[in-house]
Amino acid sequence: MQKLTDQDPETQSADLIAGNIALLQSLFPEAFTESKVDFEVLKQLLGGLVDEREEKYGLNWHGKRRARQIALTPSTGTLRPCPSPEESVDWDTTQNLMIEGDNLEVLKLLQKSYAGKVKLIYIDPPYNTGKDFVYPDNFQDNIKNYLELTGQVEGGKKISSNTEASGRFHTDWLNMMYPRLKLAQSLLKRDGAIFVSCDETEQPRLRAAMDDIFGQENFVADMVWAAGRKNDSRLISVSHEYIVCYARDSGYLTEQKIEWRQRKKGLEDIYAQHKKLMREHGTDYAAMTEGMKAWYKGLADSHPAKAHRHYAHVDARGVFFPDNISWPGGGGPKYEVLHPRTGKPVSIPSRGWMTSDPEKMKQWILEDRVHFGVDENAVPCIKSYLMDREYQAPYSVFYQDGRAATKRLREFMGEDCFDFPKDETVLKELIGMMTSENDVIMDFFAGSGTLGHAVLAQNATDNSNRHYILVQLPEPLDPENKDQKTAAGYCDKLGKPRTIAELTKERLRRAGKKIKDENPIFGGDTGFRVFKLDSSNIHAWEPNRDDLADTLLQHAEHLKTDRTEQDILFELLLKLGLNLTVPIEQKNISGKTVHSIGAGTLLTCLAPQISNNEAESLALGIVEWHKQLSPAGETQVVFRDSAFADDVGKTNLTAILQQNGLENVRSL
Structure with a gap:
């Protein structure tokens, strides 16, 4: 029985570097010597297509290399399920996800389960206002450090007159966005697309960064959203924002003759x-x-x-x-x-x-x-x-009063709770024009949950069953901060923690109820499963060199004792590449709970103790159940390693399973 550890690639999120190397090696095996890339050979094989000039066209900034590396570094965290009615709605039946946590780590964790499965990504990231970002992985340094790192200060003295803070903030914003966009790209289906809301401050840099990640050939359009005239400017009243759109593979859209269409208004x-x-x-x-x-x-x-x-x-x-x-x-x-x-x-x-x-x-x-x-x-x-x-084909320029969404949300939620929410009717148009039945739609800067609301509304309009994945940082709301006072007070009235994620969940609850009330014949999915980012359920190997005996004793139980069986089960789904809403059945076999996931793709028993006498009957019962399930592909069987008193029961159980065709037996 093979044991899964925290060092096993299967217990970590997808290793994108290893994947890229494997793909490169499959295309150009001659360029590899002892598993290392010979770049001189690779240049020859590419027939001179490699640009060897030091200066070339593109966007560069301090920290870009580090930002790219961050995107490629696997996460060792996990997502813990929160099935209680206080958190989730219709847990047992829903296909929608609301995930609380830093979206960078969440995007990494979703790589195995959702790569190539998302049809539409819409995000409205924080605009660059010259303020620090709340995301815990941010790269912002104080201005002194920034000037030193970028070569504008040496020995505490300025060596450049260009000391504007704006460059620093552009750098901060790009370093925050780049790895997230890189990870988002791999989640998109081949006929999928990403839409990013942005103002004029960062639009040029966003375009250049997305050209770098998605390829300039996959740029579709800059949609211009005119939201109403402003009269507070001395020169030009800027009353619009952009929605920058890139396809995952525009050539494939052309080849398949795929068209995006919106129903005419009026x-x-x-x-x-x-x-x-x-x-x-x-x-x-x-x-x-x-x-x-x-x-x-x-x-x-x-x-x-x-x-x-x-x-x-x-x-x-x-x-x-x-x-x-x-x-x-x-x-x-x-x-x-x-x-x-x-x-x-x-x-x-x-x-x-x-x-x-x-x-x-x-x-x-x-x-x-x-x-x-x-x-x-x-x-x-x-x-x-x-x-x-x-x-008709959607127009790249459209008007939608920016105040309307705020007014509707105020009426919908009962009072003011969120400043400047996105307009769900605009997002509903985007969803309707390019998605259909069973498509997955994602927003990893969920905010007030506008995208989730829009997905439900469009499903009710065309009687479809699209699913959403929302990710929102549980950003604290400070009642002493005048910009957050209203939202913090709203959370207090709900009796919930003062975080933006709580507002997201409350809107989703209300949106689901409202859509059901207004569309009584609509029987679609209006629930959502809540998951929260946390450290892995599997102990990391952290030896104390001064007391190795104590370290071994502490790691005798490979799984954390404060985690539930359900916590471990859902981490298995992520590690083995199964989605978080895959059907799960339970059956009592020899007094132990056995889970069948994905119609038998994964069978697991996480009982804390399995005696030698129980091992044989448990194995035979699993074999019989597996025959009834008849999964299409190979089945993995997973047990808790510490459940077995010794190797005898473990060996017997493994032998019975493997003799009956269940060869992939693992332990945690």
Whole structure:
């Protein structure tokens, strides 16, 4: 029986460096000698594609190398489950996750279980305001240290006149963001994408950093969110922010002909007006057309339906607009088409007809899909129906009042509790345009939980079952800080710790309840499982060289005694690459609880004691259960190493399992 230890790669988060080296070695085995890279050979194999110049285009800053290394360093922590109703909602059935902890460590821990599984990542990271970040891994030094590290001070004396603090804060922000973005990239599916909210302060550097991580060829767009005019500027009123978008693999999106589409706004109002006119005018389509034109004219310019005022004509099929019927680019076919009333040939478009088949044109006319003028002198049009054109490519520039989300959240939560939340309706649009059933959507700067709310709202809209993963640092809220006083007071009223993560969970609870109340026929998932970042359940080997005997005694039990069986179980899921919502069954076998995870992919018994007499019957019972489960792939079986009094029971149990096809038997 092989023993898992804290030094075993399987007990740590994914080792990205080892993965990169293995991939490189599989592509270029000639470049490896005694498991080390021969860079001269590698340069030759790449045919001169390696740029050997010291100066090259790109973004560089103090700490970039360290930030990249931090992303590649495995985490030895774990995520502890919190299934109580005070923390989680619908623990047994939900597929949604709310994780409390530093997102850098959490992203590392999720690498094995969620690599290549996330369809959409949206984050709204802290903007660079010139203040220190609260993230515990931050690199900010005081200004004196920063100047020394960047060569602007030597021996306590300035050697450069460029001593502005702004460079330091750009460095801090980039060092905070870079490893997180690097880890986020590996979680995305091949057809996935990441959207990052940012203001103009860091947008140029964010773009350059994301070019470095995702590749410039995967840049999709800078979406510009106009949030309302400000009048507090002497020069230009900056009233927008950016949402920077990169695809995981834009070439794959093109190859698969994948399109992102948003449903046009204001359609319900247009359809309602059409129905109203039908009741008033019956089949008098000319009167209905005039009624639609008059209705559009009376709308305010800000009304979303106003953008579709060209859909003003009506026939038996519905609302349409007379679209161009000519051949794209010119040089199209020119043949005779007769006007249905006068019987004379109509004017032919200068670019020719849009179809080369005269019979197809006749069929369109028979089906009343061609809109003719009063006589043959007008060029006909093809009817483009609104019901066939409800979706469009999202615009890169859009307006959404920045105050609306704050007002809605205030009403939703009962009072003010969070400053400047993101707008769930905007995020709902992003979710709807590129995700579908069972997709995983992630935000590792969860804040008030806007993304989770938006996922639930979109699921209710199209009756789907997307899942979210939210990560939020339990950042303390100080009631003495005027910017945090309201939020801290709100937590006090809830009787909860004063942290932002508590506000996140409360919003998710309320969002789930509200969506169920407003959509009684919607039976989707509105719960969430809470996990909290903590140290591993497995003892790290930390020998006391002055008293090795005492060290050995302390490490006789490999697992921490203050952790529950459920804590250990979920760490196993992370270590072995199973997701945190995988189905788990329990069965009592020979008086011991045995867990089947992922329909038998993992079988584990974490009982603290297994006697030699119990070992045989336990092994036989596990074999029988495994036959009933019939998992698709190889099954791993895991026990607590300290449960066995001696090697006899352990050896017998392992032999029985392996003789019956369960060869991968491990111990913790």
